[in-house]
Amino acid sequence: MARLFVSxxxxxxxxxxxxxxxxxxxxxxxxxxxxxxILGDLFEAWVGDDESDPEKLRVCAGLRALTDRGVPxxxxxxxxxxxxxxxxxxxxxxxxLPDPVVTRLGTEDVLLTHGxxxxxxxxxxxxxxxxxxxxxxxxxxxxxxxxxRELLANEARAGSRAHTSRxxxxxxxxxxxAVERAFRAASVRRMVHGHTxxxxxxxxxxxxxxxxxxxxxAWYEQGSYLSHxxxxxxLHVLPR
Numbered sequence: 001m002a003r004l005f006v007s008x009x010x011x012x013x014x015x016x017x018x019x020x021x022x023x024x025x026x027x028x029x030x031x032x033x034x035x036x037x038i039l040g041d042l043f044e045a046w047v048g049d050d051e052s053d054p055e056k057l058r059v060c061a062g063l064r065a066l067t068d069r070g071v072p073x074x075x076x077x078x079x080x081x082x083x084x085x086x087x088x089x090x091x092x093x094x095x096x097l098p099d100p101v102v103t104r105l106g107t108e109d110v111l112l113t114h115g116x117x118x119x120x121x122x123x124x125x126x127x128x129x130x131x132x133x134x135x136x137x138x139x140x141x142x143x144x145x146x147x148x149r150e151l152l153a154n155e156a157r158a159g160s161r162a163h164t165s166r167x168x169x170x171x172x173x174x175x176x177x178a179v180e181r182a183f184r185a186a187s188v189r190r191m192v193h194g195h196t197x198x199x200x201x202x203x204x205x206x207x208x209x210x211x212x213x214x215x216x217x218a219w220y221e222q223g224s225y226l227s228h229x230x231x232x233x234x235l236h237v238l239p240r
Contacts, residue, residue, distance in 0.1 A: 030066055
């Protein structure tokens, strides 16, 4: 049996085909997996556990069906759904992971992270990340009426698109020194992350030791996932 990893699914009512593909993935590939790991940005936005979007509730129900049949599912906060809370875990059956976290896969420890903290060259984003991850800011935001939170989330997505369009692409990718620091801090040979939407397996050397950085793809145009079985990692594409 394989462990499966996805990230940056970015599910939203505006893209029902992506939701349908992800639910199909849960019913097919994930149904026979040893475990499923969602490394952030399952949703394009999550404004609080009182979310009432029917598409998001369908996704939670699909995850609950998966966990009810005995497949453990682990989720991590991303830069779009950092407000996933106890209500989400109760609906979905997922267990939340800290970011970063080291997990045992077969005979080795592997570092799992969403990946946005590695993009240290994108200074405006890192400043925003510090603000929205602050518990005091989150409590104040969640105290707002749902309609107000939805409006602010829409404005934030528009701002994110504008920032992306005017930022040099390499700045939004991971910083090499940040990657090396992460490897040293975790004392691992492999790292799995998303966020950059650049699926690939990168080989590098840190402190004289061979390492691998496995990057997950986004689901905007097609599905993708990473599998780990019998000590081997493989990236898979799910055409839409």
